[in-house]
Amino acid sequence: MRYEERTRASRRMFEKACRYLPGGVSYSIRYFEPYPVYVSAARGQRIRDLDGNEYTDYWMGHGALIMGHGYHPIIEAAVSQLREYAHIGFPHEWEVKLAMQISRMVESVEMMRFTNSGTEAAMYACRLARAYTGRKVIAKFEGGWHGGYDCLHIGVQPPYEVPGSLGILEESLRYTILLPFNDLEGVEKRVRNLDLAAIIVEPVLGAGGAIPAEPEFLKGLREICDMLGALLIFDEVITGFRLSPGGAQKLYGVKPDLTIFGKILGGGIFPAGGFGGRAEIMELLDQIRRPRPHERAFQGGTYAANPLTTRAGYTLLKELGERPEIYQRLNQLGEYARNGLEDAFSKHGLAAHITGIGSMIGIHFAKKKPRDAKMAQQMKDMEMAKRFFRHALENGVIYLTPEIPHLFISAAHTREDLDNLISVAEDFVRRNATP
Numbered sequence: 001m002r003y004e005e006r007t008r009a010s011r012r013m014f015e016k017a018c019r020y021l022p023g024g025v026s027y028s029i030r031y032f033e034p035y036p037v038y039v040s041a042a043r044g045q046r047i048r049d050l051d052g053n054e055y056t057d058y059w060m061g062h063g064a065l066i067m068g069h070g071y072h073p074i075i076e077a078a079v080s081q082l083r084e085y086a087h088i089g090f091p092h093e094w095e096v097k098l099a100m101q102i103s104r105m106v107e108s109v110e111m112m113r114f115t116n117s118g119t120e121a122a123m124y125a126c127r128l129a130r131a132y133t134g135r136k137v138i139a140k141f142e143g144g145w146h147g148g149y150d151c152l153h154i155g156v157q158p159p160y161e162v163p164g165s166l167g168i169l170e171e172s173l174r175y176t177i178l179l180p181f182n183d184l185e186g187v188e189k190r191v192r193n194l195d196l197a198a199i200i201v202e203p204v205l206g207a208g209g210a211i212p213a214e215p216e217f218l219k220g221l222r223e224i225c226d227m228l229g230a231l232l233i234f235d236e237v238i239t240g241f242r243l244s245p246g247g248a249q250k251l252y253g254v255k256p257d258l259t260i261f262g263k264i265l266g267g268g269i270f271p272a273g274g275f276g277g278r279a280e281i282m283e284l285l286d287q288i289r290r291p292r293p294h295e296r297a298f299q300g301g302t303y304a305a306n307p308l309t310t311r312a313g314y315t316l317l318k319e320l321g322e323r324p325e326i327y328q329r330l331n332q333l334g335e336y337a338r339n340g341l342e343d344a345f346s347k348h349g350l351a352a353h354i355t356g357i358g359s360m361i362g363i364h365f366a367k368k369k370p371r372d373a374k375m376a377q378q379m380k381d382m383e384m385a386k387r388f389f390r391h392a393l394e395n396g397v398i399y400l401t402p403e404i405p406h407l408f409i410s411a412a413h414t415r416e417d418l419d420n421l422i423s424v425a426e427d428f429v430r431r432n433a434t435p
């Protein structure tokens with residue numbers, strides 16, 4: 001049945017939403033044409049909409065829900081915490097336990113501070129890098145997404161040279177430069193002779209299309225930063241606790257100076273963010289060593305390290321740290337899905353390529369496999385991508401975003417789910433490939 005015929009209640013809700021929420025949504029990427037589904041239930045790897053349609057979910061709460069929806073141990077921990085104390089505004093044990101747990105899992109993290117989102121974590125990490133180095137310039141990558149902080153909100157989608165939002169002053173971006181992803185020579189050329197405070201990089205571009213850094217690339221960035229006395233910041237908001245217990249940095253064998261986290265950090269279900277790294281850098285935040293506010297770097301907030309987020313996060317990370325088999329399975333499922341999808345598209349000659357690593361999958365309707373987000377944007381067949389999205393939706397598979405599909409697998413997904421995803425792709429190819 002066509003999407004419009006089976007989602008009448010969602011359409012009505014969207015019409016109402018448009019009167020009270022700009023564009024009908026609370027985050028523009030959650031909108032898709034002609035209107036999004038409104039979710040009424042979620043369990044494991046599935047969601048149900050207001051009309052009772054079920055979908056296998058490959059969006060998984062922006063990639064936060066590594067164990068799937070409604071994961072029992074997290075719900076239990078959160079409910080217990082709600083009964084004990086929920087918001088307190090004083091220090092409590094869970095922030096300490098979570099910081100210790102992260103430090104155990106992620107080698108480069110000696111100390112942590114917690115925030116309420118990845119955006120905030122990126123903002124504070126950049127500030128800290130500038131404070132520590134006494135320098136101004138932050139370098140980010142074309143297609144890199146670190147949230148909506150002014151000085152990082154450029155070069156996310158084409159056109160790369162202009163601020164990514166109205167209201168961002170050019171002055172806020174005066175000390176931000178853009179670098180080419182997976183192109184060390186290009187990076188070297190652009191960072192030479194700059195007052196470089198830090199390079200911030202997603203080890204695997206997420207919103208840019210699930211495009212992994214090539215191993216030598218991250219190693220090269222480390223060397224460049226060392227040579228220039230700049231900090232290397234890994235944005236592991238997506239990859240942290242997803243690609244391995246120690247994050248992408250463990251997998252690639254590259255140690256950043258600072259790392260930012262989010263999503264999985266809050267148990268997947270609470271607003272979360274945080275940044276951590278070498279103690280010598282993090283100590284610039286220390287109010288005991290630096291009692292005068294203007295002599296330290298600021299970070300804080302009413303809900304920073306709140307008990308619900310930190311207990312849920314601790315409960316999840318502890319389990320992830322103790323059960324390597326979860327990663328083995330997630331990575332196998334990811335590999336299986338990537339191979340199956342690549343075969344499905346190539347067998348029938350439809351120009352599409354699959355990227356990703358571990359439990360992250362990117363689908364690119366393009367003639368070549370992209371090595372960076374710029375290439376993915378330039379080559380993409382937008383109409384084909386949108387058509388595939390619609391086909392998937394009408395066959396019970398949902399993800400975001402339609403134009404640059406990036407899918408997340410959770411521990412709740414099964415081999416059968418992925419067989420179904422692959423057969424949805426095969427069916428699409430049969431209908432759309434030109435013989």
Ligand SMILES: Cc1ncc(COP(=O)(O)O)c(C=O)c1O
Pocket residue numbers: 062116117118119120122145146147148202206207235236237238262263272273
């Ligand atoms: C790699 C990356 N960094 C930072 C962010 C921003 O995190 P948040 O949406 O929690 O502000 C995101 C969000 O999707 C992200 O994918």
